Amino acid sequence: MSDASQETDNPGYGLMGLTAAAVLAALGAIFIYVPTERTEGVVQRIMYFHVPSAWIAFFAFFIVFLCSILYLWKKEREWDIYAHASAEIGIVFCSLVLITGPLWAKPIWGVWWVWDARLTSTLVLWLIYVAYLMLRAQSEPGSTRAKYAAVIGIVGFLDIPLIHFSVLWWRTFHPDPKFITTQGIGTGNETSMNITLMVALAAFTLLYFLLMSLRVRLERMKDEIDRIRKERLYSH
Amino acid sequence: MNQYLSQVKAIIWKDFVTELKTRELFSSMFVFAVLVMLIFIFSINLSIVSASQVGPGVLWVAILFAGTLGLNRSFALEKENGCLQGLMLAPVDRSAIFFGKMLSNLAFLLIMEAFLLPVFMIFFNVDIGSHLAPLLAVIFMGTLGFSALGTLLSSLSSNLKTREIMLPILLYPLMVPIAIGSVQLTGQILDGKSLTDMMNWVGLILCFDIIFISASIMTIDHILEE
């Protein structure tokens, strides 16, 4: 393998260091810097994990969408790898949203699950991308798998606004549960809450890129191993 | 253009002739839909909840489940003896294949629904005669979206080993907007409201139909080609 590709295969220690610093800063901000919220108490700190996870999940699925389009257009394995990696990371953060949501809801509302519009949409999203990963797992590696996955990656993302509105309007027939909305975060006197959330968002975003680079690197190594194995197999 | 239309027509015609000869699909879809309704009726207590509240949900679940049976078969038919490859050899636009299959799926579902509605009316004791026109419009819009996305996904899942399982797993989460929208609309119509009061839902379902028909036309090439 050439030197150039060796270099691009490096995990990027710069990114790793930066992410570590950001995560530490975020943890410090969440657990030390920001004061405990008055009405909800200590459990409100979950928000600093919940909201950034939701943001990263959404962002990751958007990357899946972009890479899927690029794959169908260019038919290059690279885009397939990116889409796959991003979908896996998106599912991890989407799962985090679905876990932290009920953890937060239980002490506040007294129930684990409310059919709140946002949480419900997230659940549907989670199901779509789990199906996406199942489809990948069940087909043979190759361009056919990549094409099918790309179609689901595109169709799934196009569906998100429709799902959002349908679930939102569906919920308006029921009492609206109390929920910290984005307007609620942006306004008010809680600048420290604001800052903490921003730091957490930055840390999660960096974490996303770090995980992406690691996952993509892993997939390329798998390809390489596969190629070498096949080569040896056919040379005999 | 003429050629395109006659190709689409030929594909639909072929599916209908096959169905007329085998009579496998329609009867199984219809019986399955009735069974789904029955099971729901057994699992809910109709003396507590009002029929017009749960009825639309049950109706649409029955349609979606039975529709999945039809979709699973739609491309399985094309796979036997490699017919799809034969079709791909012909000078036919890939979107014509999509439209042909989508329209025949749509037609089968609509016919099945025409038989299902009277059963629904009797089981749930609802009067649909007075608002038949808006009800049919809603059923048509919902079924159109289902057939569009369903045809795209069944063309894809028919190549998988686990096609019968993967089709619903892929399809149902994506169908959430249609499922919610159609059930809401059907419920309101049965309550005697007019469609013009619920234009947001109508718009949503029409958006779904347009988005997924266009997305299918743009991506079907990639699924069908080797």
Added chain:
Amino acid sequence: MTESKPSPNFGPAIQVQGIRKHFGHLEALRGVDFELRKGEFLSLFGPNGAGKTTLIGILSALTRPSSGTAKVAGYDVKEADPEMRREIGVISHASFLYADLSPLENIRFYATMYGVERAEERAIEVIDEVGLKPRIHDRVRTFSRGMLQRLSIARAIVHNPSILFLDEPYTGLDQHASGILKVQLQALHTDQRTILMTTHDFSRGLEMCDRVAILVRGKLALWKSADQVDPADFERLYLETVEQAK
């Protein structure tokens, strides 16, 4: 769109340059080059898995080549022009026939897809040609292997293609049907159609071809004019060629 307007009377009917095809890491075709003029008949031999079916798939624009160019009837196969598809008829391992339809319904369906005029009459005509007229309304599912093969011949020629790709067309045919196919092919051959046929049957392959080729592990190991090949000695030549190429 591409530069010059293709004309069927000019240039080679099939022109293949450096065609390669990968399936993952397996290379099914490793650079195939040849030319076939209009009206020529090529018999392509080769061991199982040599890439014959893959080559036909690429030439009939079902499979995309990984690299290289191929022109069929003057059209680049990558463009998959509908006009090119109209020029091609294919008989493959699979019959491409709908099992629940009758021969008439099947052939008429394909005739419509190809935009053939008076589809019904043309369908009856070709079904008669392959000797299936008495069974014209039966269900294809009830047909024997050989009858299915005959019907796929009818399917492949219903739109009067100028180029035919035949992938082991003799498989499963009885002596009688083989005779029909041979007569058919001879008629098509004298009619200046270009034919590419793969087969494992040496005598069938050599009986009327102009060119002989042997494909081994994705490469043409032999390309000869038919008059340079001695049919009696072909088995030895074949085995030697395959052995050497391995």
